[in-house]
Each structure stands twice: as structure tokens, then as C-alpha cells.
Amino acid sequence: MAGHKEYDAATGAETTGHVWDGDIKELNKPLPKWWLYVLYATIVWSIGYWILYPAWPLAEDYTRGMLGYSQRSVVAQEISDAKQTQAPFLQAVASKSVEEIRSDAGLMEFVRRGGAAQFANNCAPCHGSGAQGFKGYPNLNDDDWLWGGSVESIENTIRFGVRSDHASTHQGVMPRFGLDGLLDKGQISDVAEFVLSLSGKSEDAEKAERGSVVFAEQCAACHGADGKGIVEMGAPNLADAIWLYGGRKQDVVESVHGGRAGMMPAWEGRIDPTAIRMLAIYVHSLGGGE
Amino acid sequence: MQPQKSIERGVATEAAPGITRIDVDAVSSKASRSLYTSRQKIYPKLAHGTFRSVKWVVMLVTLGIYYLLPWIRWDRGPTLPDQAFLLDFANQRLYFGPIEIWAQELYFITGILVISALALFLVTALAGRMWCGYACPQTVWTDLMVVVERFWQGDRNARMRLDKAPWTFEKIWKKTATHVSWILISLATGGVLVFYFRDAPTLAMELVTGEAPLVAYVFMGIFTFSTYLLGGIAREQVCIYMCPWPRIQAAMYDSESLLVSYHGYRGEPRGPHKKGQPWENRGDCIDCKACVAVCPMGIDIRDGQQLECIQCALCIDACDDIMGKVDRPYGLISYDTFRNVEAPSGSERAPVRLLRPRVLVYSGLIALIMALMAWAWIVRSVVEISVIPDRNPLFVVLSDGGVRNGYTIKVLNKTHETRTFQLRIEGLSDFHAAIIGFDTADAPLVVEPDTLRAIKVYVSVPREAASHLDAAATPLTLTVRDLASGDTVVRETTFRSPGS
Ligand code: SF4
Ligand code: SF4
Numbered sequence: 001m002a003g004h005k006e007y008d009a010a011t012g013a014e015t016t017g018h019v020w021d022g023d024i025k026e027l028n029k030p031l032p033k034w035w036l037y038v039l040y041a042t043i044v045w046s047i048g049y050w051i052l053y054p055a056w057p058l059a060e061d062y063t064r065g066m067l068g069y070s071q072r073s074v075v076a077q078e079i080s081d082a083k084q085t086q087a088p089f090l091q092a093v094a095s096k097s098v099e100e101i102r103s104d105a106g107l108m109e110f111v112r113r114g115g116a117a118q119f120a121n122n123c124a125p126c127h128g129s130g131a132q133g134f135k136g137y138p139n140l141n142d143d144d145w146l147w148g149g150s151v152e153s154i155e156n157t158i159r160f161g162v163r164s165d166h167a168s169t170h171q172g173v174m175p176r177f178g179l180d181g182l183l184d185k186g187q188i189s190d191v192a193e194f195v196l197s198l199s200g201k202s203e204d205a206e207k208a209e210r211g212s213v214v215f216a217e218q219c220a221a222c223h224g225a226d227g228k229g230i231v232e233m234g235a236p237n238l239a240d241a242i243w244l245y246g247g248r249k250q251d252v253v254e255s256v257h258g259g260r261a262g263m264m265p266a267w268e269g270r271i272d273p274t275a276i277r278m279l280a281i282y283v284h285s286l287g288g289g290e
Numbered sequence: 291m292q293p294q295k296s297i298e299r300g301v302a303t304e305a306a307p308g309i310t311r312i313d314v315d316a317v318s319s320k321a322s323r324s325l326y327t328s329r330q331k332i333y334p335k336l337a338h339g340t341f342r343s344v345k346w347v348v349m350l351v352t353l354g355i356y357y358l359l360p361w362i363r364w365d366r367g368p369t370l371p372d373q374a375f376l377l378d379f380a381n382q383r384l385y386f387g388p389i390e391i392w393a394q395e396l397y398f399i400t401g402i403l404v405i406s407a408l409a410l411f412l413v414t415a416l417a418g419r420m421w422c423g424y425a426c427p428q429t430v431w432t433d434l435m436v437v438v439e440r441f442w443q444g445d446r447n448a449r450m451r452l453d454k455a456p457w458t459f460e461k462i463w464k465k466t467a468t469h470v471s472w473i474l475i476s477l478a479t480g481g482v483l484v485f486y487f488r489d490a491p492t493l494a495m496e497l498v499t500g501e502a503p504l505v506a507y508v509f510m511g512i513f514t515f516s517t518y519l520l521g522g523i524a525r526e527q528v529c530i531y532m533c534p535w536p537r538i539q540a541a542m543y544d545s546e547s548l549l550v551s552y553h554g555y556r557g558e559p560r561g562p563h564k565k566g567q568p569w570e571n572r573g574d575c576i577d578c579k580a581c582v583a584v585c586p587m588g589i590d591i592r593d594g595q596q597l598e599c600i601q602c603a604l605c606i607d608a609c610d611d612i613m614g615k616v617d618r619p620y621g622l623i624s625y626d627t628f629r630n631v632e633a634p635s636g637s638e639r640a641p642v643r644l645l646r647p648r649v650l651v652y653s654g655l656i657a658l659i660m661a662l663m664a665w666a667w668i669v670r671s672v673v674e675i676s677v678i679p680d681r682n683p684l685f686v687v688l689s690d691g692g693v694r695n696g697y698t699i700k701v702l703n704k705t706h707e708t709r710t711f712q713l714r715i716e717g718l719s720d721f722h723a724a725i726i727g728f729d730t731a732d733a734p735l736v737v738e739p740d741t742l743r744a745i746k747v748y749v750s751v752p753r754e755a756a757s758h759l760d761a762a763a764t765p766l767t768l769t770v771r772d773l774a775s776g777d778t779v780v781r782e783t784t785f786r787s788p789g790s
Contacts, residue, residue, distance in 0.1 A: 012320045030327040032531055130682025141686040141694075199691075240689035241753065285726070287686065287696060287748050 089114075094274045098151045101281065108281075115282020118275050122267065131286055136245055136262055142288045144242040146172075146234045149290035153231075155280035161266030162234065169266055172234030177218065178257030187214050192252040195219075198227045198239040201247065305578035306616045307565040312579040316590035318598060331453070332526060332588035334436060335446040335580075339607025348424045349433055357478075360485035364388075367706045369739065377487050392704060395670070401663045405656055410535075412652040414542035416644070417625065418549040422535065423602035428528050431479070431521035432586065435472055442468045446583060472522040473514065480513025526587045529600055536597045545628040546643050550601050552581075552592045552623045553631060560592075563616060574618045581605035581623060591623060673709070674702040675770050677781040684786045691753030693787040700744045701770060703737040710773045711735040713747070717766040718785060720755035724748050734773060749785060759787040 006015045008027055018026040050056065053065040064070075089110045093101060101107050120129060126137045133139030138146065147157045147170050162170040177183040183191070194211030196202040216225065222235040229237035236244060244262070245255050267276055283289070305311040317330045336342075364374035364387055371378060376385040382393035391398050413420050422429060442464050443449045455461055484506045485493055496502035497510075520528050529536065543549065557575035575592070582590045584605060587598045591605045609623040630639055680696035688694055703709050712732055715723050723731035726746040737743045749766070751759065763784035771778040 007320075014320070014323060016325075028323050028325070030323045030325055032527065033326045033328050034527070035531060036326055128682070130680070132683035132686075139683070139686065141683055141696075142688055144689040237689065241687055241691035242689050287694065287726075288688075 086114075090274050093277055098281065111278045111281050112285060114275070115278040115280075115285075118271065118279045119282060122271060123279070126264075131283065138244055139242075140283050140288065141286045142242055143290070144237060144240060144288070145231070145290065146229075146236055146244075148231050149284070149288060151280050151284045151289065154283050154289070155276060157264070158276050158279055158283075159266060159268040161264045163261060163263040164266035166266035166268060170234050172222075174222075174255065174260040176257070176259035179259070183214065183218065183256070187211075188253055188256045191215050191219065192249055192256055195227065195238050195252050196247075196249060199241060199247075304562065305576040306563040306612075309576065309578050309580075309612060309615055311562065311577065312583045314579050314582045316582050316585075316593065317588040318593065318596055319590060320593075329527065330588065332586065333446045333449050333583075334586045334588075334604075335583040335608075336440060337584040337604040337607040337611075339610055341603035341607050345424060345433065345602065345604075349430050352425060352427075352430050353434070357482050360482065360490040366390075370706060371489055373489055375486060376489070379487060390704075398663060398666070401659055401666075405659050405663075408652055408656045408659070411542050412649065412656065414539050415544070415547055415646070415648050415652060417601065418543055418547055419536070419539055419599070419601040422529065422600040426600075428520060428533070429586075429600060429602070431475075431517060432525045434475065435522045435525075436586070438471045438475065439468050442471070469522075472518055476514040476517035476522070477510070479517040480510040483513050484509050526598070529587065530598050540597075542648075544646070544648065546646055548625040548627060548642060549595060550591060550599060550603050550606060550623065551595070551626045551628075551631045553621070553626070554592070555634065557592065557622050569618070574613070574616075574622050576612065576616060578612055580608040580612050584608040595628075671779070672704045673711075673770075673772065673777070673779060674700075674704065675768075675779045675781055676700045677768055677783050679783050679786075685788065687788060688750065691756065692750050693756040693759070694748055694750040695785050695787075697747045697749065697768070697783065698744055699747055699768065699770070700742055701735065701737050702742045703739060706739045708739055709737050711737065711770050712773055713745075714769040714771065715747075715749060715766065716769065718749070718751055718755070718764065721749055721751045723750075735770075751785070751787065756787055759785070761787060 006017060006025070007013065008015050008025060011027065014028045015025040016028045020026075050063065051065065052067045053069050054062055055065065056063045089107065092104075092107055093111055093114075096104075096107070101111060119127075119131065123131070127133055127140055128137070131140035133141075138144075143149065145153065147153055147162070157170060160166045160168045160170060162172070175182060178185070178188055190207050190211035191214040192211065193202050193204050193207040194209075194215050197205070197208040197211075202208045215223075215227070219227070222230060222233050223238055224230050224235070227238040229235050229239075241247075243251065245251050245260060267279075271279075303311045312335075317332065359375050360373065362374040363372050364385070365372055366385075371385065373385065374387050376383075378385065384391040384399070410421055439449065443452050452461055452464060481497070488503075488506065493502055493506065497506065524532075552575075556573060558573040560573050560575035560577045563569075563572075563576045579590075581592070582588075582605075584607070585591070586602060586604065587600060589596055589598045591599065603625065606623045606625070610620045613620050613622055627640070627642060633640070676699070678698040678700070680698070684695075686694045686696075699713070701711060712734060713723075713725070714732065715721070724747070725731055725733065725735075726748070728735075728745075731747070735743070735745065747768075763786050766783050766785045768781045768783060769778050770781075
């Protein structure tokens with residue numbers, strides 16, 4: 001722009017003096033001044049923003065801004081607002097009977113969702129995110145319950161745990177028949193064969209026959225004479241298709257030989273009673289509740 | 291620097307007997323410029339003629355539609371809004387008379403937008419920025435604001451004089467009246483816009499009593515301010531510097547498009563015409579600059595096609611008026627094609643070719659998308675069913691050796707009546723199905739109008755049958771039948787098992 005002006009031959013318009021490829025010249029189509037002022041205004045705006053809101057990181061702190069705004073406190077406020085909204089529902093869950101909760105579709109939905117969230121936070125590490133369980137950790141979708149599958153029983157199990165440090169915890173230990181020398185190898189193999197026969201999976205009737213005697217002496221006290229388990233003792237039903245530690249002969253032998261003593265923490269005192277209630281109803285609603 | 295312009299600058303001259311030569315410079319006139327320019331105020335003179343009349347009608351119709359639409363009622367039954375055109379964001383519905391679009395059908399809106407874009411291309415291919423010149427809200431509102439300005443302050447010359455004059459009482463009240471009127475119009479503009487989002491009569495009451503939601507006031511404020519700023523103050527600056535369309539449009543038209551053009555071969559050499567002088571050996575343009583004075587963009591169409599021109603054709607009206615007065619044929623400025631404008635003088639004027647490839651392509655695409663949308667609308671069901679099989683766990687082995695799969699079925703009833711459905715499950719030889727909360731799996735399923743109902747279905751296959759199932763997946767068919775109409779919706783899914 002300095003000094004001499006140049007005009008484009010074709011249009012007669014003034015050029016900016018910028019040339020590309022030796023012969024393409026840029027025509028001067030000036031920018032309106034107000035556009036420039038808008039640019040200045042945005043700069044002023046950003047400076048105002050720095051002054052009013054948290055902006056610049058410093059070595060140990062940051063500029064906090066005059067408005068005292070903080071995202072953290074906004075989140076805290078939102079959380080407390082959400083809690084306030086939930087309060088009446090939680091009140092209802094705590095005070096109503098299971099039947100009443102179930103018959104109230106809206107409340108039941110709240111309980112199922114709240115329960116699912118609690119489950120994901122507290123239970124999923126052992127039982128899996130879909131409550132599908134793993135070896136030694138029961139599948140909560142099925143209809144087999146060591147300590148009972150009614151809402152009340154489930155609630156109790158969650159509260160007290162199994163072999164936990166809670167005074168009312170469920171107790172029930174499968175003895176270590178092999179390790180402690182209570183049964184010899186042959187007997188263990190026989191009794192395992194008998195156990196498999198209860199669900200029609202035995203391949204050696206003779207061994208099973210021998211095993212039945214061992215079973216009556218050693219196992220029936222806990223698992224019942226018919227092997228169908230005793231809920232009060234947390235002794236599993238051996239006559240069904242569900243195996244917590246695996247249903248192959250080898251698995252059963254292992255269980256008899258080394259015993260089993262799965263455990264679950266007591267949740268009473270760790271999460272509040274209403275949450276435990278929601279968890280129990282949620283787990284019960286997974287499809288296998290009694 | 292821009293040449294200073296003022297009406298006192300030149301001695302009043304005549305372009306032809308009885309026709310004053312208007313002292314005006316186009317904002318795009320050739321001159322030395324700095325890199326930034328101050329805005330040159332434009333004082334568009336009122337034009338008279340065909341195109342001005344068309345623009346009055348378009349303004350009346352478009353503003354009429356805009357202001358009246360929210361007040362049209364449409365009976366949809368007791369539970370639904372009775373406003374014909376309503377963008378009900380709270381309930382995620384859009385209502386256009388009999389048409390009702392749900393949030394998940396927003397592709398219809400996408401379709402309308404695509405058609406609008408193509409229609410804009412088509413119009414541009416046919417006649418340049420015709421949309422800009424006649425129907426664009428920026429043009430319509432600016433035009434309206436100019437009408438108001440003219441009402442209070444008079445036409446071009448009076449306005450220029452007023453702006454030059456010192457601040458007297460007369461100037462103050464005229465300017466105040468203008469701005470107050472603009473703000474009232476802007477308020478009405480923003481006010482009507484919010485009526486599209488909430489029942490208009492109710493909202494009108496709420497606005498008066500101060501009970502309307504805050505967002506309504508906020509949006510009214512935003513639209514009042516932007517209408518005032520863009521339509522009243524910024525005007526042509528929006529079209530030249532803010533709108534992207536002028537930059538794109540040049541790619542949409544070709545040498546066959548009808549554009550407002552000055553016929554240089556007929557008009558040049560231009561110059562004032564004295565009474566009794568012959569018209570031979572000179573052009574028809576008497577250089578009266580009437581065309582520049584009426585131009586809302588402040589340009590001189592005689593310089594050729596320019597980015598700023600919105601194809602409003604007011605210059606055609608102005609020039610035809612002059613041609614009538616000096617008794618020369620109309621059409622010195624007219625809608626014409628590049629091909630004709632560049633043709634040598636005296637040569638045959640080529641007829642307009644409407645059926646060009648790009649016109650056909652744009653029209654074809656519009657027709658295609660319209661057909662697709664019509665088809666989508668016809669096959670669109672008023673009941674939507676989705677089946678979501680449980681993924682975690684995929685299946686559950688039960689204590690008796692059976693296998694159970696869980697499914698969530700969502701039934702969406704888009705009609706305004708309660709409907710009752712029945713579920714049927716097919717594909718397995720032996721199974722038991724249960725719906726949580728229902729006594730039997732074929733119990734009637736009542737879905738309230740406009741609601742979605744989710745049910746949880748468990749399908750169990752007993753041990754014996756389960757052992758024959760395919761480990762990967764057995765096909766399963768879920769059929770939901772409307773008990774009243776018999777309409778059925780079929781969904782295919784799978785039943786998973788550990789296999790034998
Ligand atoms: S083109 Fe028409 S209106 Fe424009 S200066 Fe020439 S005669 Fe006047
Ligand atoms: S040059 Fe003519 S058509 Fe273009 S904007 Fe101006 S008056 Fe309208």
C-alpha cells in the first residue's frame with residue numbers, strides 16, 4: 001500500500017499491491033471499519049472474562065476471577081439439588097413394605113435404577129456388571145440361592161455378609177475332607193460320583209452307589225439326605241444344574257478335598273439401609289428371585 | 291479516500307428535459323481506498339413499478355404468514371396442543387397442521403432443509419439471488435424498516451437533508467419516532483417468534499402479566515435486538531459482509547441465468563440528453579443515476595455484475611420509469627442472461643434456455659428427496675417396537691437345567707388413543723414366557739397415547755429342549771399385535787444358550 005497505487009486493467013479497481021504467481025493481483029475490497037471494531041470488542045470481552053472468571057494458571061494457584069465462580073461448587077450444588085429431589089423417594093423406599101413398593105410402578109422404577117447404580121458401585125467387582133457371577137461368585141440372575149432368594153433373605157445376606165466380621169453374619173463352611181484326612185482319595189472320588197448322580201451326570205453307577213454311603217455319613221447333615229441343600233446352613237443344592245465351583249467331576253473332587261468357604265462382606269454400616277433395600281429389590285428383580 | 295459526496299456538491303443538472311440528474315456515487319464505485327473503510331450511508335429512493343409492487347406483495351404475504359401462523363388452531367384432541375404450527379421442544383414434538391414429527395423422526399426436518407438448500411440453488415441457477423432480493427427475511431425486514439424511516443423522515447433527499455441538518459427539535463423527534471417504531475417492530479418480531487414455541491394465546495397472556503418463562507423474555511430480547519440492529523441499522527452490511535451466500539452464489543449461476551443486467555451495448559456511450567438532440571450515435575442511458583439512487587445496496591448496476599447486487603430489480607423499475615419519460619424502449623436494465631448482455635448490439639436476442647443440465651439436476655434432486663420423504667412418511671408406523679435382548683448375561687442356566695433369556699421390549703404408541711397389544715413368541719418348540727408384572731405372557735398390554743412402555747420378558751427353555759438348542763443362537767420371532775386393528779409388528783431376535 002505504501003505510496004504508489006496500482007489499478008487493475010480489467011475492472012479499473014485498485015489493487016492491494018499483492019501479487020501471486022507473478023501476475024494475479026488482489027483487488028482492494030476494503031474491510032468495513034465496524035468489522036475491525038467488532039474484533040476489538042471481542043478482545044475487550046475476553047479481557048473482561050479473564051477478570052470475572054477463573055482464567056490464568058499460576059505456579060501453584062490460578063486467577064480466581066471477581067465473580068467467585070467455580071465449577072466444583074456448581075457441581076456440588078447440582079448434587080445437593082439431585083439429593084433433594086431423591087429425598088421423598090428414598091423416604092418412601094425406607095418406610096414402605098416390599099409389596100407396596102412393587103405395586104407402585106414409579107417407585108419401583110426408582111428402586112430398580114437406584115439399585116442398579118448401587119450394584120455397579122459395590123457388587124459388580126465380584127458378581128459381574130450384569131450380576132452374571134464367576135466361578136465361586138454366584139450368578140444372581142438364576143433361581144438358585146445359597147441363603148434364600150426372597151427379598152428379605154437377599155437383604156439379610158447383603159446386610160450381614162457371609163463369613164464377614166458382622167455379628168449376625170451367615171456362617172457355613174464346607175470341611176476340608178481330603179486335606180484334613182477325614183476321607184481318603186477313593187472315598188472322595190466315590191462321593192463325587194454320587195453327587196454327580198444326583199443331577200444325572202454320573203457315569204459310574206457302582207462308584208456312585210459306594211459314594212452314597214459316604215454321603216449319608218458325611219454330607220447329608222448339611223446338604224440334606226437328598227442332597228437338595230439346606231438354606232439355613234447356606235449349603236447348596238447338589239441336585240440341580242447350577243455349580244458355583246464347576247460341575248465337572250474334577251471340580252467336585254476339588255471341593256470335597258479342599259473344602260469351600262466363599263465369603264461376602266457385610267454391607268451394613270458401609271452403605272445406608274435404604275440403599276441395601278434397593279439393592280435387595282433390584283437383585284430379586286433380576287429374574288431369579290423367589 | 292472516497293470522494294466526498296453531498297447533494298450540494300454539484301450544480302443541479304438535468305439528465306434530460308424534466309429529469310434531474312441525481313447526485314449519487316455507488317458505494318462500489320472505482321476509487322482509491324484504504325484497507326478499512328467507513329460505511330457509506332445509503333439513502334435508497336422509493337422506486338415505482340412492477341418489481342416494487344411485487345416486493346410489496348411479497349412483504350405483505352411473508353410478514354402476514356409470519357405474524358398469523360401461530361394463531362391458527364388445529365384440533366388434535368383434548369390432551370394435545372391445538373396450535374397448528376408449534377415447535378414443542380419441551381415434549382420433543384414438532385406440529386405442522388396434520389403432520390406431527392417426533393424427536394426420532396427429525397430426519398424429516400433434515401429432508402426439508404436439504405430441499406430448501408437445493409431450491410435455493412435452483413432459483414439461483416434460474417435467476418441469481420432472487421431469494422435475496424425478494425424473500426430473504428433480511429431484505430423483507432430492511433424494506434419494512436425503510437418504509438418506516440421514509441414515513442417519518444421523508445424520501446431520499448429529505449433524509450439526506452435531515453442527516454446534514456443540526457440537531458433541532460424537528461430532527462430529534464423525527465429520529466426518535468423512527469427508532470421507537472423500529473424497536474416496536476423488532477419487539478413484535480421477537481415476540482411472534484416465541485409464539486411458535488409455546489401455545490400462543492396462553493403465552494400472550496403470560497407475557498402481559500409477566501408470568502411467561504424467563505427463556506421467552508430472553509429470546510424476545512435477543513430477537514428484538516437483532517431485528518433492530520440488522521434490519522434497522524446494519525441493512526446492506528449484513529448482505530455484503532456477514533452473509534456467506536453472495537460468496538457462494540456465483541458458482542450456482544451460469545451464462546444462461548437471468549440476472550438484473552444493464553445492457554451496455556444499448557446504453558453506451560451514456561450522457562445527458564438535451565431536448566431535440568438526436569438519439570443516434572449515442573446510448574440510451576442519460577446518466578440520470580436513478581438506478582443508483584433506488585438501489586438498496588448502493589451500487590451502480592451499470593458497472594456489471596457485482597457481489598453486492600441482491601437482484602431486487604428496483605433499478606429496473608427506476609430505469610424503465612426514465613425510459614418511459616424520454617420515450618425510449620424499456621429494458622435498458624432488465625433481467626437478462628450473460629449471453630445476451632455480451633452479445634454485440636443489434637444481434638438477435640437469444641431466447642432463455644430454462645432446461646439446462648444444472649437446472650435439471652437440481653430439480654431432479656429435489657423431486658427425488660421429496661419422493662423419498664413421502665415414501666418415508668407413508669411407511670412410517672405409528673407404533674414402534676424395539677427388542678433389546680439382555681447382553682449381560684447372554685443367558686442364565688436355571689437350577690432345573692433349563693436356560694433363560696431376558697428381553698426388554700419397548701412399545702412406542704405414537705397415536706393419540708390408548709392401544710392394546712398382545713405379544714406372541716415363536717421359533718422355539720418348547721418354552722415358557724413370562725412378562726414381569728403380568729400374569730401371563732399373552733396378557734393384553736395397554737399402552738397409553740403418546741407414550742413408550744417398556745416391558746421385561748423372560749423366555750425359558752426347559753432342560754430337555756435346551757440341550758437340543760444351538761449354542762450360538764436360535765432365531766426367535768416376537769410379534770406384537772394391536773388387538774383392535776389387528777396390525778402386527780414382527781421383530782426377529784435370537785435365543786442364546788450354552789449348547790448341549
Ligand atoms: S441506466 Fe437508466 S436509470 Fe441508470 S442512469 Fe442510465 S438511464 Fe438513468
Ligand atoms: S443493482 Fe439493482 S437489482 Fe441489484 S441490488 Fe441494486 S437495485 Fe437491486
